Amino acid sequence: MAIVETESKIVRLDGTRQNWLEKIPAQYWVVGILLLIMPLFASDFMLFQIFGWTFILGMIALSLMFLAGYGGMVSLAQMTIAGLAGYLVAILGDSAITEISQGWPWYAAIPVALIVTALFASAIGWLAVRTDGIYTIMITLAIAAAFFYFARQNYEVFNGFSGFNSIHPPSLFGVDWRGPKAFYYLTLFWAVASYLFILYISRAPFGLALQGVRDNSRRMSALGYNVVAHRVAAYTLAAIPAGIGGILLTWQSAQISPGTVGIGPAIDVLVVAVIGGLGHPIGAFIGALIYVLLKTFSTDALIALSLSGERFRLLIGLSFLVIVFFSPDGILGLWKKFKVWQQRNPFEQSDGRDL
Amino acid sequence: MNAALTENRALSSTGTEFALELKNISKLFGALAALEDISMSVRPGERRAVLGSNGAGKTTLFNCITGDFPATTGSIKFFGEDISEFPSHERIRRGLRRTYQISQLFPALSVFDNVYIACRGVSTGRFSFIRPRAKDALMSSTDELVQIVNLHDVRNTPVAELSYGQQRQLEIAMALAGAPRFILFDEPAAGLSPTERADLVTILTELPSHMGFIIIEHDMDVALRVAESVTMMHNGRIFKNGTPEEIENDVEVQALYLGNADE
Numbered sequence: 023m024a025i026v027e028t029e030s031k032i033v034r035l036d037g038t039r040q041n042w043l044e045k046i047p048a049q050y051w052v053v054g055i056l057l058l059i060m061p062l063f064a065s066d067f068m069l070f071q072i073f074g075w076t077f078i079l080g081m082i083a084l085s086l087m088f089l090a091g092y093g094g095m096v097s098l099a100q101m102t103i104a105g106l107a108g109y110l111v112a113i114l115g116d117s118a119i120t121e122i123s124q125g126w127p128w129y130a131a132i133p134v135a136l137i138v139t140a141l142f143a144s145a146i147g148w149l150a151v152r153t154d155g156i157y158t159i160m161i162t163l164a165i166a167a168a169f170f171y172f173a174r175q176n177y178e179v180f181n182g183f184s185g186f187n188s189i190h191p192p193s194l195f196g197v198d199w200r201g202p203k204a205f206y207y208l209t210l211f212w213a214v215a216s217y218l219f220i221l222y223i224s225r226a227p228f229g230l231a232l233q234g235v236r237d238n239s240r241r242m243s244a245l246g247y248n249v250v251a252h253r254v255a256a257y258t259l260a261a262i263p264a265g266i267g268g269i270l271l272t273w274q275s276a277q278i279s280p281g282t283v284g285i286g287p288a289i290d291v292l293v294v295a296v297i298g299g300l301g302h303p304i305g306a307f308i309g310a311l312i313y314v315l316l317k318t319f320s321t322d323a324l325i326a327l328s329l330s331g332e333r334f335r336l337l338i339g340l341s342f343l344v345i346v347f348f349s350p351d352g353i354l355g356l357w358k359k360f361k362v363w364q365q366r367n368p369f370e371q372s373d374g375r376d377l
Numbered sequence: 378m379n380a381a382l383t384e385n386r387a388l389s390s391t392g393t394e395f396a397l398e399l400k401n402i403s404k405l406f407g408a409l410a411a412l413e414d415i416s417m418s419v420r421p422g423e424r425r426a427v428l429g430s431n432g433a434g435k436t437t438l439f440n441c442i443t444g445d446f447p448a449t450t451g452s453i454k455f456f457g458e459d460i461s462e463f464p465s466h467e468r469i470r471r472g473l474r475r476t477y478q479i480s481q482l483f484p485a486l487s488v489f490d491n492v493y494i495a496c497r498g499v500s501t502g503r504f505s506f507i508r509p510r511a512k513d514a515l516m517s518s519t520d521e522l523v524q525i526v527n528l529h530d531v532r533n534t535p536v537a538e539l540s541y542g543q544q545r546q547l548e549i550a551m552a553l554a555g556a557p558r559f560i561l562f563d564e565p566a567a568g569l570s571p572t573e574r575a576d577l578v579t580i581l582t583e584l585p586s587h588m589g590f591i592i593i594e595h596d597m598d599v600a601l602r603v604a605e606s607v608t609m610m611h612n613g614r615i616f617k618n619g620t621p622e623e624i625e626n627d628v629e630v631q632a633l634y635l636g637n638a639d640e
Contacts, residue, residue: 227497227505234483234494241481243465244443245498245551255504 057210066202074205074274076314077213080307081267083294085260088220091300092229093256094236097150099162101291102169103143103261104268105283110135111269112186112278113179119186122179128192132269139265140258147257151250166288174280185279189272200273209270213307216263220303223259232256293338297345299352308353316341393457396421396559396589397442402451404437404613411437413613415451421558423589424581426600428624429610430633435593436478438610439561443475444468456558470499472558476548476565478593484537488528491536492550493519499555518554526550527576542573549580560590566599578602601625609633 061069086100115131117123126134146165150158173180191199191208199208223229231252234242239249272278281287290313298309320334349355397419404412412434419425427435441448444465452461460468483491496515497503509516523532526546531539536547545565552560562581566574574596581603584590594600600607601621609617609630617630624630 222508223506226508227502230486230490230494231497231503233486237483237485238481240445241477241483242494242498244445244469244475244477244481245495245554246466246469247498247503248464248466252504 061203061206069206070202070274072311072314072318074202074209074270076307076310077209078267078270078274079291079294079314080310081213081216081263081270083291083298083306083310084216084220084303085262085264085267086291086295087298087300087303087306088223088260088263089256090295091302091305092224092232092236093253095150095253095256096155096159096292097146097162097257097260098159098288098292099143099146099150099165099169100260100264101288102166102283103139103146104264104271105173105278106142106169107135107139107265107268108189108272108278108282109173109180109186110138111272112189116189117186118188119181122181123186128194135269136262136265139268140261143261143264144254144258147254150257151253163285163288166283167285170280170284173283180280183280185277185282187277189276189278191273200276205274209274212266212270216266217303217307220263224303228252228255228259293342297342297352299349299354301351301354305352305354312341312353313338393421395419395454396423396456397591398454399442400452400454402438402441402448402453404434404441404446405449411613412441412448415613415615417608417615419559419589419591421456421589422587423606424604425589425591426604426607426621427591427593427610428595428597428600428607428630429616432612433610434613435610436563437613439475439563439591439593442468442561443473466498472556473561474552474554474557474559475561476552476563478563478567480544480548482536482544482547482551485535487533487535488523488539488547489519489532491547492522492554495551495554496522522550522553525553526580542569545569545573546576549577553584557588560588562590562592562594564593564595566594566596574599597625 060073064073082100082104085103086097089100090096111131112119113122114124114126114134115128116125124131146162149165150161153161173185174183176182193199197204199205224233231242231247234245235247235249235252242252243249271282294309294313295306296309297312298305298307316338317334320337321332324330324333324337345352345356349359351358395418397417399415399417402412402415403410415434415438427438429435437446440446441451442453444460444463444467448461452459454460455468455471455473458471460471460473463471483494486494493509493515496519500515520532523529526549528539528543528546528550531543536544539547545568549562549565552562565581566577569577578599581590581592592600592604604621607619607621607624608615609619609624609627611633616633617624617627619627
């Protein structure tokens with residue numbers, strides 16, 4: 023597989039010094055301003071359900087994009103990692119299940135939750151990096167399944183089938199962070215932070231080396247890199263956006279239960295990442311938006327066509343099929359194809375010969 | 378010749394009798410013995426050519442030394458230290474380097490990025506999350522290495538767009554990263570044009586004198602011009618050791634190379 027880093031023209035390793043504002047492409051300005059002023063015209067439902075959920079799912083898919091796109095490791099355990107962070111915030115902080123929840127203040131519960139999550143992800147990585155390709159998928163799927171059943175059957179810590187409810191974000195600065203506008207900005211902030219973080223890392227020594235490991239691990243060993251350590255560290259790092267996403271997800275629905283970390287959601291993360299495209303971090307968010315729109319509105323669309331509303335998964339599956347069939351690189355790949363098609367010479371045939 | 382290759386002398390190249398000491402190295406692939414009982418000592422700074430027909434075990438020997446495929450039996454000492462059990466990257470960090478017969482590069486990354494990855498691999502901060510600044514010390518040593526192999530004009534070109542000869546030169550630049558104490562060159566001249574071969578000979582002869590190497594080379598012109606000693610391999614064994622003149626004039630070697638009507 024060729025290195026997917028095609029945006030290197032934007033920031034080169036030895037990039038000539040430019041005002042950093044000038045380096046930001048125009049699309050970023052347009053999308054950025056649009057996202058910032060969104061609450062002026064979007065409904066509460068759009069802000070909280072559609073965009074809030076898109077940003078959260080995008081962050082979890084971003085952690086998979088980082089592992090799969092830059093590291094060549096497809097992990098199905100990213101939803102599990104996100105779920106663990108959500109569970110830990112419920113267990114260490116406040117919830118309606120007072121027998122289990124420890125009631126720690128947020129500034130203790132959240133950092134501890136993220137650190138434990140990162141350690142758990144490193145352990146998963148340590149197991150998974152000994153395998154390759156399909157076996158990595160299998161082993162991480164097995165971990166996801168094991169965690170799901172464990173959480174469902176363990177009542178002492180995970181409160182079994184019903185999980186935890188009434189988990190609310192702290193009312194920092196006197197703001198109700200579950201209010202639609204506040205929650206929108208909260209998720210937007212963390213989504214943008216995660217996106218920029220991953221984008222930055224991809225050109226830092228760690229990210230460059232990770233792409234090297236993906237393309238030719240033998241060569242990387244012969245250049246002095248500890249390939250196993252690099253891969254495990256990628257899992258640790260990917261746990262950060264996933265963990266933050268998991269905590270936000272728990273706050274959004276005010277609950278967490280084994281259903282959040284089931285096999286279905288684990289595979290959905292892969293679907294989201296692949297639909298968007300694994301070639302660039304933005305793909306995770308594009309995929310998430312498409313998934314959320316389909317999941318939210320397909321029920322109505324199906325009922326309008328007098329079909330069973332429960333068949334929304336059929337629509338998601340079909341769109342997945344169509345996108346992967348026409349472009350293995352997801353929506354990003356389609357976009358690139360479109361740009362190439364736009365720049366073609368109309369007087370030439372596709373193979374470059376004159377008509 | 379240049380600062381990039383000499384500045385870091387923390388890893389001393391002197392003080393031990395041998396840079397590389399192989400004892401009874403064997404490599405089995407199932408029932409096939411690719412290497413049988415190879416023992417070889419190379420002094421620090423020595424330049425040795427390894428010759429032999431296809432399948433003689435030359436590249437396998439390199440793979441055993443660097444740990445790409447560890448030897449089945451035998452021990453390897455690198456400047457007096459037993460590295461037989463070390464993983465590949467630990468051997469490289471001790472100052473061993475190699476090039477590959479078939480270029481092992483990162484095709485979508487630029488020339489500069491490839492060399493930078495090589496420089497970073499044998500220095501600290503492999504896990505750094507901070508993008509390097511233009512004045513970073515590694516950035517300037519990367520630049521110097523790119524200059525040494527005459528790739529400055531294409532430094533920002535993706536490797537996939539380079540000519541074959543340029544890729545071979547990049548392969549050499551990556552082996553020179555950091556402070557190599559000993560380098561294994563696996564057929565660096567294969568497929569090069571006559572001009573490129575001349576450039577290669579210049580690069581190899583101008584390496585600092587403390588930097589020893591072993592070179593696998595079919596082209597006798599190149600091999601005998603850069604090496605001061607020659608090891609001839611045949612069917613996984615060492616067939617003969619000697620100076621270039623001795624090997625060139627050896628009747629048995631000539632028979633092996635030119636084919637023997639009696640065999």
